[in-house]
Amino acid sequence: MTAELVRGQNHPLPEVRLEIRVSAGTPIVAGATLGDEHGRVHGVEWVAHPGAPTLPGIEVSKQAAADHRLAVDLDALAPSVHRVTVLLALPSGSGGPARFGAVAAPFVAVTGLDGTEVASYTLTDLEAESAVIALELYRRQGAWKVRAVGQGYAGGLAELFTDQGLPQARQLADGIHEAVAQGLARSVAAPPPRLPDTDRPRQTPAPAQGPDQTHGGTTPQDLSGNTSPQQGHQPTSPYGSPHDATPPDHASARHDGPAPADPSTGPQSAAPTAGGPVNYSHPGRQTTAPPPPPPTAPRAQPGQPAQPVAGDATGWSMEERLYNQVWGMFEDLARTTAAYRSAVDFAESRMEQELDKVLSDPRSRVSGQGDAAREAARAKHAQLVDQARAALDRDLAQLRAESDVVEPALPPAYASWDNPVWHGYRVPMEIPMALRLGDLHLPESEDVRIPLLVRLPLERGLWIDSGRSGSRDPLADSDELRRLALDTAVALAARLLAVYPPGEFAVHVVDPAGAGSSALAPLVGAGVLAGPPAAGAVGVADILGRLTQRVDLVQMAVRGGAPDALPPGLDTAEQLLIVNDFPHGFDDRAVTQLRYLADEGPAVGVHLMMVADRHDAAAYGPLLDPLWRSLMRLTPTPDDHLADPWVGHAWTYEPSSLPPGSRVMHDVLARVAEARRSWNR
Numbered sequence: 016m017t018a019e020l021v022r023g024q025n026h027p028l029p030e031v032r033l034e035i036r037v038s039a040g041t042p043i044v045a046g047a048t049l050g051d052e053h054g055r056v057h058g059v060e061w062v063a064h065p066g067a068p069t070l071p072g073i074e075v076s077k078q079a080a081a082d083h084r085l086a087v088d089l090d091a092l093a094p095s096v097h098r099v100t101v102l103l104a105l106p107s108g109s110g111g112p113a114r115f116g117a118v119a120a121p122f123v124a125v126t127g128l129d130g131t132e133v134a135s136y137t138l139t140d141l142e143a144e145s146a147v148i149a150l151e152l153y154r155r156q157g158a159w160k161v162r163a164v165g166q167g168y169a170g171g172l173a174e175l176f177t178d179q180g181l182p183q184a185r186q187l188a189d190g191i192h193e194a195v196a197q198g199l200a201r202s203v204a205a206p207p208p209r210l211p212d213t214d215r216p217r218q219t220p221a222p223a224q225g226p227d228q229t230h231g232g233t234t235p236q237d238l239s240g241n242t243s244p245q246q247g248h249q250p251t252s253p254y255g256s257p258h259d260a261t262p263p264d265h266a267s268a269r270h271d272g273p274a275p276a277d278p279s280t281g282p283q284s285a286a287p288t289a290g291g292p293v294n295y296s297h298p299g300r301q302t303t304a305p306p307p308p309p310p311t312a313p314r315a316q317p318g319q320p321a322q323p324v325a326g327d328a329t330g331w332s333m334e335e336r337l338y339n340q341v342w343g344m345f346e347d348l349a350r351t352t353a354a355y356r357s358a359v360d361f362a363e364s365r366m367e368q369e370l371d372k373v374l375s376d377p378r379s380r381v382s383g384q385g386d387a388a389r390e391a392a393r394a395k396h397a398q399l400v401d402q403a404r405a406a407l408d409r410d411l412a413q414l415r416a417e418s419d420v421v422e423p424a425l426p427p428a429y430a431s432w433d434n435p436v437w438h439g440y441r442v443p444m445e446i447p448m449a450l451r452l453g454d455l456h457l458p459e460s461e462d463v464r465i466p467l468l469v470r471l472p473l474e475r476g477l478w479i480d481s482g483r484s485g486s487r488d489p490l491a492d493s494d495e496l497r498r499l500a501l502d503t504a505v506a507l508a509a510r511l512l513a514v515y516p517p518g519e520f521a522v523h524v525v526d527p528a529g530a531g532s533s534a535l536a537p538l539v540g541a542g543v544l545a546g547p548p549a550a551g552a553v554g555v556a557d558i559l560g561r562l563t564q565r566v567d568l569v570q571m572a573v574r575g576g577a578p579d580a581l582p583p584g585l586d587t588a589e590q591l592l593i594v595n596d597f598p599h600g601f602d603d604r605a606v607t608q609l610r611y612l613a614d615e616g617p618a619v620g621v622h623l624m625m626v627a628d629r630h631d632a633a634a635y636g637p638l639l640d641p642l643w644r645s646l647m648r649l650t651p652t653p654d655d656h657l658a659d660p661w662v663g664h665a666w667t668y669e670p671s672s673l674p675p676g677s678r679v680m681h682d683v684l685a686r687v688a689e690a691r692r693s694w695n696r
Contacts, residue, residue, distance in 0.1 A: 017124075017132040020163035026134045028152065028159045031090045032364075033133070034126045035101055035150065037083040040119030041111055043103050044172075044195055045083040046075050048179060050098035055180045059187050061096075062176075066194035073099060079106045079195045081661055087152065089159050097154045100164075100179070103138075104146040104172050107192040115141035115167065123149045125161050128364045136163040145171040196644055323417035325424035334426055338448050338468060341421065341429065344414060345455070345465045351410040352457050353662045358403035366396040407459060414463050425451075428514040429466055432506070432673045432680065440513065440683050442690035446471055447514050452507065452649065455657065455666045467657075467668065469647075471514070472589055473622045476613050478646035479504045482628030497596075497628075499651035501534040503670045504593055504626045506680065511591060512543050513683050517694035521586060523562070524548040524593045525555055527600025531626075535595075541684035543691070545590075555600050559608040562592060562621055566612065569619040589620045597627035598635070606635065613645045 018026040037045050046064040048056045056062065063070045068077045072091035076083045087099065103121055105112060112118050115138070124135040138149055144167025151162050168174040172191060176184035328343055330336035369392035373385050422434065428447035430436045431454075450471055454464040481500035483493065508522050524535060526548040538544050549558045565585065572581050581587070598606065613623050625646060632639050648656065655667040673680055 018134040020134050020136040020161075022136075022163050022165045025160045025162040028089075028125070028133060028161055030127050030133075031088065031159065032128055033087045033089070033152075034128065035083075035085040035087060036124045036126060037085070037101075037103065037121060037149070038123075039081050039103070039121040041105075042079040042081050043083075043105055043121065044079050044191065045085060046102050046104070046191070047073050047085065048100045048102065048176075048181075049073070049092070049096045050100060050179065051095055052097040054098050054100075056176070059181070059183055062181070062187060064187075064191045064194070066190055072096070076663065078658065078663065080663060089152065099152040100148055101150045101152075102146060102172075102175060103149050104175075104191075106195045107145075107171065108196060114143050114145055114169075115147060116143060121147075121149065125150070125152075128368070129361065134161050134163075136165070138165050140165075141167050143169045145169065146175045148175065323413070323420045325420045334448055337421065337425060337429060340417075341466050341468055344417060344421070347410070348414055348457065348460060348463060348465060349659060349662055349664055351407055351414075352459050352664065355403050355407040355459060358406075359400055362396045362399035362403070365399070366392045369395070411460050411463055414460075418463060418465075425466070428471075428510070429468060431466075431671050432677065437679045437683060440686060442517060442686060443514060444516050446516065446519070450510060450514060451671060452477075453668055453670045455668060457664060457666060458655075464669070472617070472620065474617055476617065476623035476625065476646045477504075477507065478625045478627065478643065478648045479507075480628070480648055480650050481626055482630055493628075496651060497530075497626075498534060500626050501531045501595055503649070503651045503672070504595075504624055505534055505538060506671065506673060508538060508591060508593060508624065509680050509684055512687050515589065517687075517690040519588050520591065521545040521588045522591045522593065523558055524595070525558055525600075526550060526595045527552070527555055528596060531595040537681055537684060541681070541688045543684055543688050545586075552600055552602065552605075555605050558592070559605055559612070562590060562612055562616070563608050565590065566615050566619050566621050570615065573619070587620075589622065590616075591622045591624060593624045593626065595626045597625055598632045606639070610639075610642050613642055 018024075020026060037043070044065060046062065047070075048063075049061040049070065050056050059067075061070075063073050063075045065075070065077050065079070068075050071093060072088045074086040076085070085101065089099075092099070101123065103123075105115065105118075115121070120141070121138045122135065123138065125133045127133065136150060138147060141147060147167040148164045151164055152159055153162065168178070170177075172188035173185045176187055181187065326333050326336040326340065328336045328339035330339050370389060373388045373392070376385075422431070423436075425434060425436065426447065427434075427436055427440055427443075428449065429451050431451070448470065449468040450473075452467045452469055455467050456462075456464050479500045481497045483496065512520055512522060522538065522543065523545050524531075524538070526532070526535065527550060529548075529550050532539075532548075535548060539548070546558075549555055568581060568585060572579075592612065594609070597609075601609065609623070612621055616622060623646065629639075629643060649670065650656065650668060651670060653667055653669040655665045657666045657668045658664065659666065
């Protein structure tokens with residue numbers, strides 16, 4: 016029976032190999048400190064955190080996330096360790112909440128390796144604190160116990176470490192936040208929350224369980240109170256339930272959260288019903304559902320998988336429905352893969368426990384009974400893994416079928432270059448919701464590709480990594496990678512030009528040495544650039560100066576409450592600056608201007624696309640670290656560098672490349688150029 020602890024209460028621990036599961040309404044940092052019999056932490060090597068996630072006997076998450084699983088083996092701790100303190104903190108400088116009083120109360124549970132809860136604790140009554148000690152596991156008279164602590168610190172991790180006697184408290188806290196910031200900089204952006212759609216028969220991944228594995232699925236969270244990602248806040252988990260070894264039941268419908276909030280809507284009633292759950296939704300936030308999609312396919316018979324239909328998610332338009340459906344497919348793939356991996360981990364831990372039990376008995380080690388027990392343990396492991404794989408294969412088949420009907424129905428902004436929709440392309444009159452940057456997939460599902468969609472206008476710049484770190488091929492040629500990186504940048508720029516109405520998007524290019532003239536030929540030849548590519552130090556200084564001045568003027572007009580008081584000749588279109596071969600041709604002033612554009616430009620319509628190898632700029636040292644972190648890193652070849660902040664999958668990103676010999680991009684750019692000429696007449 017689970018012990019639901021209150022602050023200060025303790026409970027004995029029946030096992031020494033445990034998991035500590037943390038669930039929060041926003042990405043948080045989870046860590047642990049090791050203390051002696053007096054609770055003192057002797058040095059930074061006694062702290063497990065995202066920058067150093069593994070210590071003897073304990074392992075924590077490598078990044079900020081809404082859900083965490085910390086592994087603890089009390090027998091593997093050093094004899095001098097008498098206390099394990101579990102700490103939680105809000106990431107610093109991420110744009111998210113700065114105090115625990117502004118988020119839902121975190122929930123912490125201590126479980127066995129089979130998922131059985133031993134004790135749980137909900138951290139309530141937190142206000143200004145940005146770091147908190149959640150639990151402590153302590154040794155008392157040879158036995159281990161868990162105590163609910165809930166001690167918060169308004170001064171954050173630095174104050175928490177200082178209170179534990181750590182002399183390098185400030186430096187360690189800064190290092191942890193730096194490691195978390197680097198993890199967030201490579202994270203996949205969260206999908207917008209979506210509203211429930213009870214009329215939509217959907218299939219969600221099933222937990223792969225063995226007959227002896229307990230099931231502790233939770234009810235899908237209601238994300239209606241979350242701020243949409245485009246508002247600059249840290250994303251919360253898009254999944255219907257916290258990631259654990261037993262995800263929601265396969266028969267439940269895919270969870271569709273609310274559509275992005277409309278700040279212009281009036282207040283909505285948030286009064287809770289008598290005896291019902293408290294409604295935490297903001298009273299001024301839009302909570303009414305858009306109209307459900309029209310019925311386009313018959314309902315599936317009970318026990319049969321739903322027939323996939325393009326655009327069957329909730330939304331006001333087909334574009335929004337397809338957008339939400341793509342993110343729903345992303346959630347399903349993440350969740351079913353998490354269930355599979357969790358089931359395999361359970362099977363392996365179970366086999367290890369049974370083998371340890373056999374080896375611990377001297378009589379079984381020297382008799383045929385031990386061999387039989389080992390064979391039985393391995394057979395049980397194979398059975399559980401086969402069951403998990405069968406459930407995964409069933410869910411992947413459903414996702415493949417859905418992808419087969421969704422991909423041909425995507426509009427140009429969401430479609431790959433080989434989609435026939437481009438052959439009937441017409442220059443749009445409205446900006447779409449999002450843009451496709453490429454595809455995502457996982458190792459268990461190489462043939463299930465999910466489009467990577469980002470909202471428009473872009474909220475952060477893009478960095479196309481032309482270095483060897485951007486390729487999984489150790490023999491990749493540097494010159495070839497640079498060419499592929501610039502080709503990827505040109506294809507993305509062509510997409511942006513194609514999805515914006517005439518006159519509402521301008522592209523500038525900085526190519527100091529002229530090394531990219533061949534790759535840039537489609538843009539130059541079509542006449543869609545705002546001017547010829549800038550070359551040499553003079554050209555770099557001129558274009559950076561003009562864009563920096565534009566950012567300054569727009570910022571002053573907006574802050575002064577006079578957005579219409581801009582100079583008559585100012586181009587009000589969104590601006591994109593493609594920088595090739597950085598930092599060649601850049602002096603210190605140009606580097607400072609580039610950092611300014613990366614930080615301040617997106618808010619006023621100036622966006623950056625860097626084609627660069629970070630190692631080429633190593634001479635600048637940490638000066639450019641904020642620049643790289645402010646950009647979304649993409650690679651010209653498939654690479655598993657993108658991570659989601661919810662369950663921690665390493666997603667393989669693959670750019671959307673043109674089919675060999677295809678002229679679709681040239682035809683699209685020609686139509687864009689013609690529409691611009693007609694618009695300027």
